[in-house]
Amino acid sequence: MNKTTLLAVNGTLMRGLELNGNMTAAGGVFMREDHTDPHYRLWSIGDRHPGMIRVAAGGTSVALEIWELPLASFAALLLSEPAGLAIGKVTLGDGSQVLGVLAEPWLVENQKDITAHGSWRAYTGHFYSA
Numbered sequence: 496m497n498k499t500t501l502l503a504v505n506g507t508l509m510r511g512l513e514l515n516g517n518m519t520a521a522g523g524v525f526m527r528e529d530h531t532d533p534h535y536r537l538w539s540i541g542d543r544h545p546g547m548i549r550v551a552a553g554g555t556s557v558a559l560e561i562w563e564l565p566l567a568s569f570a571a572l573l574l575s576e577p578a579g580l581a582i583g584k585v586t587l588g589d590g591s592q593v594l595g596v597l598a599e600p601w602l603v604e605n606q607k608d609i610t611a612h613g614s615w616r617a618y619t620g621h622f623y624s625a
Contacts, residue, residue: 498566501526503585503595505537505559506545506615508576514544517575521568526561532586536610537618538603544577545615546598546606549586556588558614559595578602 502523507514510525531547534554538546547557564572573582579602585595612618 499563500566500569501593502562502564502569502582503529503531503559503587503593504562505547505557505596507543508562508596509560509616512615512621514575517572518562518564521572522565523562523572524564526563529559529561530588531557531559532588532590534586536603536608537612537615538598538606539609539618540577540579540598540602540606542607544580545609545618546579546603547596548598548600548603549583553610555610555613557610558616559585561593 508518509515533556534549535547535557536550536554537557540546576596579599580596581599582594583597584592586592609618
């Protein structure tokens with residue numbers, strides 16, 4: 496049995512951002528940068544974190560990070576996420592699927608659509624350099 500899972504993140508859990516400590520404390524290991532297929536939209540939730548939803552039309556490819564996370568700490572990490580964020584399957588640009596952080600539709604209502612930026616980092620200007 497696999498004791499880890501891959502998790503796609505597109506916001507504050509990413510390297511160098513404010514909640515990345517939650518990811519590393521949960522035993523997360525950065526694997527790679529990646530991106531979704533072109534069927535996602537992105538919103539700024541009060542300029543605190545992003546919310547991403549898969550759409551049938553009008554989407555774009557969103558930049559994200561893929562982390563390997565021990566299953567034993569998966570629930571604790573999710574419980575530390577803001578309300579309205581959930582886990583679902585995210586389709587990557589190569590057509591493969593991984594678990595990822597997605598927004599519930601109510602969360603993005605009346606929030607700023609930042610899809611044109613293509614990523615939370617591009618919107619906030621918080622880029623990461625190793």
